[in-house]
Amino acid sequence: MTERVRGPASPVIVALDYADGDAALALADRLDPALCRVKVGKELFTAAGPALVEALQARGFQIFLDLKFHDIPNTVAGAVRAAAELGVWMVNVHAGGGRRMLEAAVAALADRRDKPLLIAVTVLTSLADADLAELGYAESARERVQRLARLTAEAGLDGVVCSAQEAPQLRAAHGPGFQLVTPGIRAAGDAVGDQRRVVTPAEGLALGADYLVIGRSITGSADPAGALSAIIDGLHEAR
């Protein structure tokens, strides 16, 4: 039977998009692990590696290792296994790697007792319909997210990364246990930047997201802990 350590009730995952471990730990030291989880992505992991993951875990944080594995099935299976060895809470792959790659990722974790949540990225929240058309896809982002989420569910993963804009359809199709992890979150008035399919934190929750991945709206604030608290307070009011 799979066992997962219960984490904070908060749906917020703070994206630690920093160039080095010291900067990431300095931000983490201003946050309370009872109020959020943290995400280690490509920039930070490439610079600081597993030692940084361990340092964050030692501070009490559950980690979403966001390396978006996308490769042949054998390679992704090995990468997911290595992520599980790090004791991370969540790990992700690209659904675009296809059914056999997704199934290999699931199989790689099958006989572990403490396994991370295994999540597939559908369509990046930085992409809009016009971007997909340029890439040769006839489907809208919404349609493509639904297609890739169906594949993800059939392959036996725990859920998807998507925009909360797509959450209602995915919740209706896949039920309450399918984890919807939603970046592209912007507090009202914050710059959208490179994101395209965005919602506010309260909208994200209302639309059915399980987790809100939030980077710059918190890390770009002069008072990150205050920004996190304000977001969480806003979520309570929205409920």
Ligand SMILES: O=C(O)c1cc(=O)[nH]c(=O)n1[C@@H]1O[C@H](COP(=O)(O)O)[C@@H](O)[C@H]1O
């Ligand atoms: O997998 C992700 O976390 C992810 C998927 C996606 O479709 N869009 C997306 O923005 N992300 C990540 O979520 C974070 C969003 O950061 P902000 O735009 O600063 O809030 C970044 O670390 C991205 O790498």
